[in-house]
Amino acid sequence: MAALDQKSPNVLLQSLCCRITGKSEADVAHQFQYAVRVIGSNYAPTIERDEFLVSEKIKKELLKQRREADAALFSELHRKLQTQGVLKHRWSILYLLLSLCEDPRKPSTRVGSYGSLFAQALPRDAHSTPFYYTRPQSLSLSYPERSALAAHNASSMGTSGISSLGMYSLNGPGPSPQALLTGPQAVADPTRGPRLWALPITGTVPLNSRPTTGPAPGPTSSPAPRPPHRQRRDGDTSAEISEAALVRDILYVFQGIDGKFIKMCTPENCYKIDSKVPMCKSLRDTSSRLAELGWLHNKVRKYTDSRSLDRAFGLVGQSFCASLHQELKEYYRLLSVLHSQLQLEDDQGVNVGLESTLTLRRLLVWTYDPKIRLKTLAALVDYCQGRKGGELASAVHAYGKTGDPHMRALVQHILGLVSHPILNFLYRWIYDGELEDTYHEFFVASDPTVKTDRLWHDKYSLRKSMIPSFITMDQARKVLLIGKSINFLHQVCHDRTPPGKIPPASKSADSPKDAAELFTDLEGAFQSKIDAAYFETSKYLLDVLNKNYQLLEHLQAMRRYLLLGQGDFIRHLMDLLKPELARAATTLYQHNLTGILETAVRATNAQFDSPDILKRLDVRLLEVSPGDTGWDVFSLDYHVDGPIATVFTRECMSHYLRVFNFLWRAKRMEYILTDIWKSQMCNAKLLKSMPELSGVLHQCHILASEMVHFIHQMQYYITFEVLECSWDELWNKVQQAQDLDHIIAAHEVFLDTIISRCLLDSNSRSLLNQLRAVFDQIIEFQNAQNALYRSALEELQLRVQYEDNKRRREEEGEWGMTAEQEAAENRRVQEFKDTIPKMCSQLRLLTHFYQGIVQEFLRLLMTSSDESLQFLSFRLDFNEHYKARDPRLRPSLGATRGRRSSNI
Amino acid sequence: MASAANTNMNAVRETMDVLLEISRLLNTGLDMESLSICVRLCEQGINPEALSSVIKELRRATDTLKASDNSTSQG
Numbered sequence: 001m002a003a004l005d006q007k008s009p010n011v012l013l014q015s016l017c018c019r020i021t022g023k024s025e026a027d028v029a030h031q032f033q034y035a036v037r038v039i040g041s042n043y044a045p046t047i048e049r050d051e052f053l054v055s056e057k058i059k060k061e062l063l064k065q066r067r068e069a070d071a072a073l074f075s076e077l078h079r080k081l082q083t084q085g086v087l088k089h090r091w092s093i094l095y096l097l098l099s100l101c102e103d104p105r106k107p108s109t110r111v112g113s114y115g116s117l118f119a120q121a122l123p124r125d126a127h128s129t130p131f132y133y134t135r136p137q138s139l140s141l142s143y144p145e146r147s148a149l150a151a152h153n154a155s156s157m158g159t160s161g162i163s164s165l166g167m168y169s170l171n172g173p174g175p176s177p178q179a180l181l182t183g184p185q186a187v188a189d190p191t192r193g194p195r196l197w198a199l200p201i202t203g204t205v206p207l208n209s210r211p212t213t214g215p216a217p218g219p220t221s222s223p224a225p226r227p228p229h230r231q232r233r234d235g236d237t238s239a240e241i242s243e244a245a246l247v248r249d250i251l252y253v254f255q256g257i258d259g260k261f262i263k264m265c266t267p268e269n270c271y272k273i274d275s276k277v278p279m280c281k282s283l284r285d286t287s288s289r290l291a292e293l294g295w296l297h298n299k300v301r302k303y304t305d306s307r308s309l310d311r312a313f314g315l316v317g318q319s320f321c322a323s324l325h326q327e328l329k330e331y332y333r334l335l336s337v338l339h340s341q342l343q344l345e346d347d348q349g350v351n352v353g354l355e356s357t358l359t360l361r362r363l364l365v366w367t368y369d370p371k372i373r374l375k376t377l378a379a380l381v382d383y384c385q386g387r388k389g390g391e392l393a394s395a396v397h398a399y400g401k402t403g404d405p406h407m408r409a410l411v412q413h414i415l416g417l418v419s420h421p422i423l424n425f426l427y428r429w430i431y432d433g434e435l436e437d438t439y440h441e442f443f444v445a446s447d448p449t450v451k452t453d454r455l456w457h458d459k460y461s462l463r464k465s466m467i468p469s470f471i472t473m474d475q476a477r478k479v480l481l482i483g484k485s486i487n488f489l490h491q492v493c494h495d496r497t498p499p500g501k502i503p504p505a506s507k508s509a510d511s512p513k514d515a516a517e518l519f520t521d522l523e524g525a526f527q528s529k530i531d532a533a534y535f536e537t538s539k540y541l542l543d544v545l546n547k548n549y550q551l552l553e554h555l556q557a558m559r560r561y562l563l564l565g566q567g568d569f570i571r572h573l574m575d576l577l578k579p580e581l582a583r584a585a586t587t588l589y590q591h592n593l594t595g596i597l598e599t600a601v602r603a604t605n606a607q608f609d610s611p612d613i614l615k616r617l618d619v620r621l622l623e624v625s626p627g628d629t630g631w632d633v634f635s636l637d638y639h640v641d642g643p644i645a646t647v648f649t650r651e652c653m654s655h656y657l658r659v660f661n662f663l664w665r666a667k668r669m670e671y672i673l674t675d676i677w678k679s680q681m682c683n684a685k686l687l688k689s690m691p692e693l694s695g696v697l698h699q700c701h702i703l704a705s706e707m708v709h710f711i712h713q714m715q716y717y718i719t720f721e722v723l724e725c726s727w728d729e730l731w732n733k734v735q736q737a738q739d740l741d742h743i744i745a746a747h748e749v750f751l752d753t754i755i756s757r758c759l760l761d762s763n764s765r766s767l768l769n770q771l772r773a774v775f776d777q778i779i780e781f782q783n784a785q786n787a788l789y790r791s792a793l794e795e796l797q798l799r800v801q802y803e804d805n806k807r808r809r810e811e812e813g814e815w816g817m818t819a820e821q822e823a824a825e826n827r828r829v830q831e832f833k834d835t836i837p838k839m840c841s842q843l844r845l846l847t848h849f850y851q852g853i854v855q856e857f858l859r860l861l862m863t864s865s866d867e868s869l870q871f872l873s874f875r876l877d878f879n880e881h882y883k884a885r886d887p888r889l890r891p892s893l894g895a896t897r898g899r900r901s902s903n904i
Numbered sequence: 905m906a907s908a909a910n911t912n913m914n915a916v917r918e919t920m921d922v923l924l925e926i927s928r929l930l931n932t933g934l935d936m937e938s939l940s941i942c943v944r945l946c947e948q949g950i951n952p953e954a955l956s957s958v959i960k961e962l963r964r965a966t967d968t969l970k971a972s973d974n975s976t977s978q979g
Contacts, residue, residue, distance in 0.1 A: 009948050009950060012945050012948075013945065015941055016938060016942070016945075016959070017962060020966065021962055021966045021969075034958070034961065035961075035962070038958050038961075039950055039955065039958060061930075062929070073929060074926060074929055077922050077926050078926070080918075080922050084918060086912075086916050086919045087919060087943070087947060092947075092950070092952045093923065093946045093947075093952070096942055096946060096952035096955055097923075097926055097927050099953060099956035100930070100933070102931050102932070102933070
């Protein structure tokens with residue numbers, strides 16, 4: 001086989017012709033000629049040199065013919081073929097077989113067109129050339145070289161296309177040389193296939209595609225080569241610099257090297273032609289135009305050289321440099337092609353025709369595309385100066401918004417490379433939660449000083465300047481959240497299981513090309529990828545928080561204990577605590593109170609709560625200031641730690657404590673009023689016997705019911721309009737929350753609403769002061785009434801005792817009383833009666849103060865901007881009792897109404 | 905040395921068998937000899953598309969030639 005392989009292609013071709021036509025060598029001369037010409041031409045150099053592609057095509061073809069079994073058989077055979085490795089060009093032979101493939105069911109139609117052509121062509125060529133006899137020399141099958149060149153072109157077009165010149169030279173710069181060389185025949189016969197027959201018949205080939213290696217190119221029928229042209233041109237420029245010399249110079253300048261005549265002019269920062277050199281103006285102009293390419297090249301080169309050594313420039317910057325290098329490489333490839341052509345010309349001397357030499361003009365045309373590309377690169381380099389990371393990617397992306405498809409493709413390619421590291425960061429971040437960003441290029445920043453308890457809130461932040469412009473703010477936030485969730489799970493929840501099923505393919509399939517596609521196709525894949533990761537991670541995090549850490553249960557516990565939702569428990573606690581809390585604050589001991597708390601828990605429905613929650617419930621004593629009673633400093637507390645503390649932060653807890661204190665105070669007022677009412681009811685019958693007291697008692701009753709009404713309305717407002725409404729809102733939001741941030745936000749809104757509605761924020765300080773004053777009045781009233789009852793009951797008891805004594809003595813047969821005793825009794829009764837007006841006036845004073853405070857409170861409520869507070873004022877003064885008393889309430893109400901109507 | 909050459913020959917033969925089978929599957933109409941010529945050409949880097957068009961053309965020419973022969977012999 002090896003020996004056989006030495007046979008030249010021509011011999012093989014000839015035997016093939018004989019074999020197929022079934023005739024002897026001499027008979028197939030025409031066919032052979034034709035075959036040689038077709039094979040020797042650069043006919044269709046465009047096919048893919050990819051074995052896999054070809055085999056796929058074959059399978060498809062077989063399937064099209066409904067021969068599935070054969071397709072499978074073919075795959076088997078193909079595999080066998082691959083394992084043997086005898087053939088070097090498997091794709092080639094497979095391709096040949098494929099193109100010879102015929103569907104057994106239908107006759108091929110494609111061959112027909114060739115047939116007619118062939119039939120036409122044969123007779124004509126018969127007389128033109130005795131080709132057959134010159135066969136061995138003339139046919140130079142330089143196919144491998146050419147196909148290699150074609151392959152290079154194909155690949156370079158794929159990546160950058162800067163060496164588009166290669167394609168020009170392969171297909172010939174233009175149609176003119178062939179038309180000239182083939183002579184009148186070609187011109188006279190337009191029916192010939194342009195592709196097939198546009199070839200020069202002779203060995204004069206489109207230059208550089210066919211460097212004739214044979215000893216003597218033996219064209220017999222071709223027009224003689226045309227040295228005269230060349231000579232004439234050379235003669236013309238003998239005084240000046242020849243164009244060829246300039247071309248050589250220019251090629252150096254293209255690489256940024258000074259030529260003989262064209263030199264870098266540093267002060268003006270441009271390439272200049274030595275003005276002393278004699279040269280015609282057009283040449284001078286053309287070469288300065290060409291020299292621009294060198295300048296652009298230098299610019300790009302300088303940037304990459306300076307940056308690629310700078311380690312702090314970061315991965316994104318490095319990949320930018322790499323992409324620039326890649327482009328420059330393509331450019332160098334073009335230059336090397338030009339150089340080799342120049343070399344070739346030198347070797348062949350004047351032999352090659354005028355049309356195929358390198359001229360400045362030709363260079364101008366060929367370097368047109370590369371120049372535009374270099375220009376874009378130079379502009380990019382300018383624009384990207386001093387940027388790095390995501391900022392750099394944004395800058396590149398901004399250049400992609402151009403209408404020129406070539407430029408867009410170029411920038412897209414660079415963008416793909418540049419954004420690749422960013423995409424890597426991003427995947428590492430959203431799938432593993434790891435931040436490997438040594439050079440601070442990614443748009444998520446981490447603060448290493450933050451401890452784990454503030455991880456969710458403070459540790460990670462967005463670096464706004466580094467968000468590439470092709471990533472929206474919304475996406476960036478989601479990305480931040482995903483990674484944050486993962487880190488939260490790892491570091492705070494100590495949950496190491498990977499959240500959900502991360503598609504493993506997505507991690508591997510992020511080549512630079514994908515990166516560009518992903519980022520440009522923002523509506524589609526990228527968005528869905530982020531969304532998927534977002535939902536997956538957030539859902540997992542919420543599940544963990546709810547299942548392992550009972551977030552929702554804790555939320556409810558807050559509501560029940562700190563916001564007094566568990567009524568029976570609170571009531572019982574207050575009952576138990578009352579004697580303790582009445583004492584001075586300094587005498588309270590936390591352990592006593594804790595014991596009472598436990599008793600209250602055990603006695604009420606609270607005992608059915610989970611022990612985890614009850615364990616966290618605790619008593620807390622606020623800072624004691626002089627004169628405080630236990631009521632002022634007592635507070636319930638709820639301990640939070642671990643992941644839960646992310647939702648219930650320290651600020652949240654302090655808010656809860658404030659609200660608790662307010663509610664506790666209001667609750668206490670209710671409790672006091674209940675006591676007042678109880679004692680009124682109990683004592684009413686007893687004191688009936690003292691008609692002189694009825695006026696005072698009546699006053700007491702009136703004031704007490706006024707207060708009861710007020711406190712009831714307040715309680716109604718707090719419980720239903722504030723707590724229940726906000727709680728319902730919070731609960732709905734929490735149920736629908738997609739990520740932890742939603743829950744935190746909803747919770748904060750909830751607390752804020754409660755704080756402001758409970759008059760605890762700074763805007764309603766005056767209202768709160770009035771309310772506190774009302775509460776104080778209630779306490780004072782309690783004291784006054786208690787004193788009243790105490791003295792009344794004392795008096796009553798004395799009287800009963802007196803009567804008892806009188807009766808006992810009468811039964812014993814003595815005088816009921818002595819005059820002295822009676823006088824004493826009467827004096828005492830009189831004294832008691834004298835105290836009654838004092839009590840009356842004290843009560844009146846109290847009533848007066850109380851009503852003044854309430855009126856002021858109402859006035860403030862009316863003028864407040866919050867609608868629910870205005871409604872509260874209507875409810876408090878439903879029968880316009882206070883309005884009738886206080887002139888200030890009337891105009892303000894009118895004013896409010898007027899303002900309202902004007903607003904509407 | 906000889907055995908190496910021998911195994912090489914075997915491999916070549918096997919390869920040719922496989923190729924012939926594929927050729928048969930695809931219904932190319934090439935016999936063993938023309939196939940081996942084609943393989944050699946391809947291995948030398950010939951453009952397979954050009955080669956295939958040549959083969960088709962040659963067949964077409966042969967067919968027309970035969971047809972004309974037939975018609976002349978009949979006529």
